[in-house]
C-alpha cells in the first residue's frame with residue numbers, strides 16, 4: 754500500500770501532505786491553459802468589497818460573486834461562455850484524494866481556482882452554495898506556503914491553524930462540511946516552480 758503522510762483536523766478532515774507533488778508541473782500547465790481561455794479576475798462580494806485573491810473556474814459550473822450574490826453559473830458572466838473544461842488530472846486527483854480520506858466516488862463538477870499574491874488572504878467563510886453537502890471539499894495547494902484556518906460551524910469558534918505547502922491537499926466533509934475556513938495573508942515569498950504566487954484549486958460537487 755502507498756504510504757500517505759497526513760495530518761488530521763478531525764475524524765472527517767485532514768491534510769494529505771505532498772499528495773499532489775508528483776503532478777505539480779502538469780497541474781500548473783493545466784492552470785496556464787485554463788487562464789488563456791478564461792483569465793483571473795478580482796470578484797466583488799455582494800456588499801461591493803473586492804476580494805484580494807483573484808479567481809477563475811473550470812468544469813461544468815463556476816463559482817461567482819457579484820452584487821447579485823454568491824452562486825454557481827454554467828457560463829462565465831464576464832464572457833458569457835461556458836467555463837473551460839475540467840482537466841482530467843484535476844478530477845482524478847480530487848477523486849483519489851477523497852477516496853484516501855474516506856469519501857468514496859467523489860464526482861466534482863466545479864473547480865474554483867484562486868490565485869494569491871503576497872498579502873492576499875481569504876477571510877473565514879463556509880462553502881455553502883453547493884446543493885449536496887454529503888460531498889466533501891477537496892482543496893489543492895500549489896506555490897508558496899500559507900497558514901490555513903479551520904474553524905467551527907459558527908464564525909466565532911477559534912480556528913485551528915495548519916501550514917499548507919506546495920502539493921498538500923485538504924479534504925473536509927461529513928459533519929465538518931460546513932466548517933468555517935480561510936487563509937491568513939500570504940507572506941512575501943517565492944516558490945522555485947511557481948514564483949511569488951500561491952494557487953488553490955477547490956474541487957466541489959456543485960449540483
Ligand code: SIN
Nearest residue numbers: 867875935936953955
Ligand atoms: C477557499 O476556501 O476558497 C480557499 C482556501 C485556500 O486558499 O486554501
Ligand code: FE2
Nearest residue numbers: 878879880934
Ligand atoms: Fe472555501
